[in-house]
Amino acid sequence: MPDPQDWIAADPDPRTRAELRALTPEQLTERFSHTLHFGTAGLRGPVRAGPSGMNVAVVVRTTSALGHWLIDAGHAGATVVVGRDARHGSAEFAEACAEVLAAQGFDVVRLPGTSPTPLIAFACRDLGAQAAVAVTASHNPPADNGYKVYVAGGAQLIPPGDTEIERLIATAAPADTVPRRAVSADDPRSAANTERYLARLTTRFGRASASPVRIALTPMHGVGGAHALTALRRAGFADVHVVADQFAPDPDFPTVRFPNPEEPGASDRLLALAADIDADLAIALDPDADRCAVGARVDGTWRMLTGDETGALLGRYLLGSTDLDTPVVAGTIVSGSLLRAVAGAAGARYVTTLTGFKWLVRAGEPLLYAYEEAIGHCVDPVAVRDKDGISASVVAALLTHHRVRAGSDLAAALRELFVDHGVHVTTQHSIRVSDLDRITDIMSGLRANPPATLAGIAVTADDFVSRDDELRTNAVALSGAAADSAVSVRVMARPSGTEPKLKYYLEVVAGPDESGPGGSGVAATSARLHALAAEVIADLPR
Incomplete structure (x- = not known):
């Protein structure tokens, strides 16, 4: 964990330096109790000073690590795209990201203004870039921001790349010593890329002639x-x-x-x-x-x-x-x-x-x-x-x-x-926690003593941690079918990857014969399945 005083001295942003200096010793200890984890294709967290938040110092050190990772893989001088949304801090973070990559010798295409994230993913693929960074926290609360990494081909970063970059972040130089070079946002490739994205939509999907559809x-x-x-x-x-x-x-x-x-x-x-x-x-x-x-x-x-x-x-x-x-x-x-x-x-x-x-x-x-x-x-x-x-x-x-x-x-x-395929009703139930140990306890209970029934339907458990294939993960499925009808139920329990909560994903299904002639019974069957889903939720471990 970085030393708070060393971090403050090396923070290149005077606003976050002042923010840290104004904290009480207890608050400062909390800020330095952990660092943002580089997972889910990048970073996501609250916009605040210190290693546990999204700020210019964190972005500079993360980008330095990303650049060294690309160089180590033989991609020195490659094209890299940088874009951003309109969240608090996004403009400064995107600028810092682009400047660090440029100083490392990369050909940086900095998208002007704000860009939807899929346009950044498209640009990575369209321009043959070796990587792209989208500064965004997507649908997180207003206080958050993030840093999302795409690799060659325009898909999100996957293991082991994320852990390799995280190790490089841990040994990155102090933020104020990382070289930066200005990058113009007035790159003609940006406008051409946006036009190709929009043109691709009509090329791929066609056009509705004089559509009466109101949206x-x-x-x-x-x-x-x-x-x-x-x-x-x-x-x-x-x-x-x-x-x-x-x-x-x-x-x-x-x-x-x-x-x-x-x-x-x-x-x-x-x-x-x-x-x-x-x-x-x-x-x-x-x-x-x-x-x-x-x-x-x-x-x-x-x-x-x-x-x-x-x-x-x-x-x-x-x-x-x-x-x-x-x-x-x-x-x-x-x-x-x-x-x-x-x-x-x-x-x-x-x-x-x-x-x-x-x-x-x-x-x-x-x-x-x-x-x-x-x-x-x-x-x-x-x-x-x-x-x-x-x-x-x-x-x-x-x-x-x-x-x-x-x-x-x-x-x-x-x-x-x-x-054609039966009435399918899906819903979710989340348990938000302040103590992550509670999620661990619930998942342990599902593995050690799973419920035998849900809403009166016998279910069996499938622990995805015990799988030996590509679906191995921290999740438990509970599934079964009613003995007296064509109704089945499935529940998947897994911790959220981005928020402090446990999520239950529910599906209840009635066979096609339950829909009635011409679908006349679909509404009634759907209502019945929604009621059943509520009963299932009531039976889930908390």
Whole structure:
């Protein structure tokens, strides 16, 4: 652990030096009790001074380590892309990152202003860069920021690269001794790259001619609004209405408790707008626009679809329009099973990976589509090897266009999936903790003494720690089927990789025969399964 006084003396930012000097001895000890862990493709934490926060000194030392890692791998002088979102500190962090890499001899393409994260991933792949850094904390609370690393090909960093970089961070020079060289943000490659990204969307997915589809859209105070509007309009969607007080980037996210479309209440303004304008589709992007949530009018009421529902809808649409021979579609160990059924019916190969797009985009070839239940969708892996909320928005709009042109809608498309493959209900339950030992205790209990039943259904446990394949991870699955019906239940328990909480992922499924003739029983079956899911949650260990 670095010495506090040495760190303060070497901090190149006078604001964070002053912040540390103003702390009490107890506060200073807390700031230096740990360092940000370099995992999940990079760093993420609160914007504050010291090694346990996101600040210029941490970014400088991290970037120095990243550069040395690239040089050690034989990539001295290679192209590296740097971009950022609009969070507190992002401009300063991106500037420091670009300057350190430039001083190390890299050809740095610094994207001007703010950029959606998928555009940075695209630039890494499009420009043949050996790495890219996105300064973003995605959908984290306003106090946070982060540092996300992509490698050659535009996919997120994976082990052992992350641990190798973390070791180099631990031995990095004091921040004020790391060389830096100014980098212009006025690089012609940046504008050309953005244009190629937007042009690729219509090349890949086509264009809706004179579409009647009306769309409600929110970028949730993030950086994806302008790009999403341009992409949708180029794809033929001119009737797009935005949530006005959420459109401009704002690092304080004033209208939402958490800037995450999955959070209860976060999409209320969007759904109200959709109802007011009689929309056909509602779209919520998260603040860095790498995730996309879809809303629709279901049984007369506007609601956000789950990530699993959207995943199955987009997956079926893409499978129905591809000429790939045995395409690959992918989900994770916590994804629902509906897309697997859709893929099987379409003759595609379904692959299960660990959570996170760093694994999903490496599921196999030819990869057509990958998604995770946390509203992440990779709809064009040839161009963007990560989740991309903007391209997913275009695909959702095109799917809606074809349904509306046929006198149908998204709700009918979802109902058809349930008729064909059974009604699937997925939900989550999280336990947020202040003491991480509590998560350890719950996971230990699930392994040593798992529940025999959930909501009266006998279940068995599958400990993923004991696996000897690529799915080995800290998770426990509980699954079983009702003896007197075609209803099954599955629960996956795993600690969150980015927040101090334990997450339970639930899926309850009723067979296709439960949907009734022509889908007449889907609504009633869905209500019954939601009630069953609530009973399952009540039985879960806490």
